[in-house]
Amino acid sequence: MRRSLLFLVLLFLLTVSVAFQNLLPGIPPSQERLQLLPVVFAFGVMALPLVPALWFAFLTAVVQGLALLQVQAGDAEMGLTLPVVFFLGWAIVLQMASEMTRGMRWELHALGSSLVTLTLLGGEFLVLCAKRGGVPWDLSVSLRIAVPAAAALLIAPLLYLLLRSLVPLVRGAEALPKQTGFGR
Amino acid sequence: MKKLQITALVALVVTIVTFCMFQAGTLLHLKSGFLGVLSPIARSGNAVKSGIGNLSKDLMTLDQLEAEYDRVLAENRRLRAENNGLRDLQQDNDHLRQVLGYRERSSFLLLPAMVLSHDAGVWWSTIKINKGSKDGIAPDMPVITDRGLVGKTTAVSRDLSEVMLVTDENCKVAAKVEGTKEQGICAGGRNPGGELQLTFLNKLADLQPGQKVYTAGVSGGIFPSGISLGTVKSFHARALDGEAVLEPAADARGLEEVFVVTGAK
Numbered sequence: 001m002r003r004s005l006l007f008l009v010l011l012f013l014l015t016v017s018v019a020f021q022n023l024l025p026g027i028p029p030s031q032e033r034l035q036l037l038p039v040v041f042a043f044g045v046m047a048l049p050l051v052p053a054l055w056f057a058f059l060t061a062v063v064q065g066l067a068l069l070q071v072q073a074g075d076a077e078m079g080l081t082l083p084v085v086f087f088l089g090w091a092i093v094l095q096m097a098s099e100m101t102r103g104m105r106w107e108l109h110a111l112g113s114s115l116v117t118l119t120l121l122g123g124e125f126l127v128l129c130a131k132r133g134g135v136p137w138d139l140s141v142s143l144r145i146a147v148p149a150a151a152a153l154l155i156a157p158l159l160y161l162l163l164r165s166l167v168p169l170v171r172g173a174e175a176l177p178k179q180t181g182f183g184r
Numbered sequence: 185m186k187k188l189q190i191t192a193l194v195a196l197v198v199t200i201v202t203f204c205m206f207q208a209g210t211l212l213h214l215k216s217g218f219l220g221v222l223s224p225i226a227r228s229g230n231a232v233k234s235g236i237g238n239l240s241k242d243l244m245t246l247d248q249l250e251a252e253y254d255r256v257l258a259e260n261r262r263l264r265a266e267n268n269g270l271r272d273l274q275q276d277n278d279h280l281r282q283v284l285g286y287r288e289r290s291s292f293l294l295l296p297a298m299v300l301s302h303d304a305g306v307w308w309s310t311i312k313i314n315k316g317s318k319d320g321i322a323p324d325m326p327v328i329t330d331r332g333l334v335g336k337t338t339a340v341s342r343d344l345s346e347v348m349l350v351t352d353e354n355c356k357v358a359a360k361v362e363g364t365k366e367q368g369i370c371a372g373g374r375n376p377g378g379e380l381q382l383t384f385l386n387k388l389a390d391l392q393p394g395q396k397v398y399t400a401g402v403s404g405g406i407f408p409s410g411i412s413l414g415t416v417k418s419f420h421a422r423a424l425d426g427e428a429v430l431e432p433a434a435d436a437r438g439l440e441e442v443f444v445v446t447g448a449k
Contacts, residue, residue: 019225022301022312023233031437033304051192058200066218068305069211070338072354076208084200121306128307128374132353136374144306 006166007052010044014060018067030140032147035117037064039156042112043163045091046098057091058084068124077131078124086123090116106164110156118149212323212339219312219341226312226344230300282330283441292408294328294443295319300344302436309335309349309372313442316343324406326445332412332433333357333399334442345444349436350413351378358400359413361391361428367400370413370430378432380414385426391419397430408445 017036024034041060045053061083070077094112098104122145129135206214283296297313315321317340327334327347335349348355351372359370359382368385382397395416401409414430421427 015221016225019222019229019301021304022226023229024304033306035304035306051189051196055192055196058196062203063218066211066215067303068308069215070308070348070354071208071212074208076211077354079204079208079211080206081204084204088200124307125374132374134374141374148306 003049003052007048007056009163009166010040010048010056011059013040014044014063018063027147027151030143030147032144032151034151034155035120035148036155038116038120039113039152039159041087041090042094042109042116042156043159045094046104046109046112047163047166050095053091053095054088057087061087064120078127082123082127086120090119106157106160109160110153113156114149114153117152118145121145121148215339216341219316219339219344219346222312223316223341223344226300227314230314291449292328292443292445293447293449295321295446297327297345297442297444299439299442302439303346307374308354309352309436310338311335311347311349311436311439313345313347313444314343315444316341316345318342320446321345321444326407326411327442328411328445329434329439329442331435332414333407334434334436334439336406337444347442350434351380351432351436357407357413358402358405359397360400361385361389361416362396362398364389364391364395366391368425368428370397378435378437379417380430380432382416382428382430383425385419385428387421387424387426389419389426391416391426391428393417397428408448 014037017040021034021036025031026033037060041057044056044060048056062080064087065078065080065083068078090112094108094116097108097112101108125141125145295315297315297319300312300314303310303312313327321337321340323337323340325337327336333350335347335352335355337345338348339346349372350357350370353372353374355371357370358367360367361382366385366389368382370380370382372380385391393416397413397416399407399409399411399413401407412433414432417429417431419426419428
């Protein structure tokens with residue numbers, strides 16, 4: 001019941017994050033956009049048990065895939081297969097990392113969010129290069145990838161603080177590292 | 185592993201395989217449904233954003249009035265505040281008259297729409313507008329402002345549509361250069377930075393900065409002829425053709441209202 005509640009809360013947050021990140025202004029000077037979805041995703045897959053985490057990763061992939069879907073001449077440029085592989089892969093990696101630290105930690109969540117953002121944007125760029133041809137890599141491309149990844153590192157602890165009270169309900173307090181302060 | 189977990193895992197695998205087999209048309213239908221889900225959140229978020237914007241405007245006015253308090257008499261301050269208010273109303277009035285005038289002057293049937301959000305996708309340039317299929321919008325309709333071409337509609341839900349901006353690499357428009365016979369293909373870059381590239385020009389074309397570029401309106405195309413795309417910033421010859429860099433006529437960053445071209449008058 002509690003797991004279902006967290007799952008539903010995370011699903012709601014996932015949908016809201018997609019709509020909300022569109023309303024946020026760009027980050028100066030080049031107006032890079034904040035990515036909230038990877039932060040919610042990283043929290044979800046680390047907080048949930050394995051099978052619900054995999055379902056959550058799949059739903060994240062569907063949401064991200066549909067949000068970015070562009071059909072050109074009857075062909076979907078970025079379908080659902082690549083996002084599904086990407087998010088399932090990261091879900092397994094983050095679950096393993098979470099197990100290794102005997103529970104979720106805010107540092108791990110921040111690092112995970114940043115890495116997911118970095119690889120998501122970098123991966124999208126490479127897929128587009130493979131599909132459209134050419135690799136026009138320059139400083140602005142690097143900034144468009146690096147700035148949202150760095151921003152995710154800063155935003156992640158805020159989400160962790162907001163939702164951490166829900167996590168022990170799911171994973172069991174005995175599985176969490178005994179720790180005081182910001183981490184649990 | 186418990187039986188329930190195995191069942192959930194098998195169900196996940198089956199769902200993934202099913203979703204990955206969907207064709208582009210099915211995915212576009214799914215996206216329309218997804219936009220329908222996002223619509224209330226986007227509309228509420230936009231309303232909150234506008235509210236916050238108005239609040240900050242009010243605070244700025246208060247700050248200005250406070251700064252003036254030290255310098256002017258109370259009566260003078262009241263009159264200045266009143267004048268500021270009237271000037272804002274005059275600006276709003278002028279803007280609305282301009283928008284209305286363009287709609288009436290235009291030779292197209294135009295449906296006004298409000299921009300709800302500028303999408304956060306890094307490699308795609310899209311916006312969402314507050315009109316959808318119930319207002320008569322369909323995919324591949326041109327979207328313009330009184331300044332020029334903005335883009336075209338892509339995914340459409342009942343009351344929300346996604347518009348691919350002309351600065352997106354995938355939004356290709358047949359274009360012609362004012363005062364010449366030069367025609368080419370205009371599109372944005374992979375890394376949307378606000379400029380347009382006009383390619384497939386004659387490499388000997390003598391284009392000068394400031395020349396205007398319009399849609400060419402090829403038969404069977406989406407965009408009608410004569411809509412402003414931008415002005416030439418620079419031109420250089422490549423190995424096989426010439427390429428011009430354009431400053432877009434309609435700057436997408438400050439867009440608040442647009443018109444969807446639903447047909448010709």
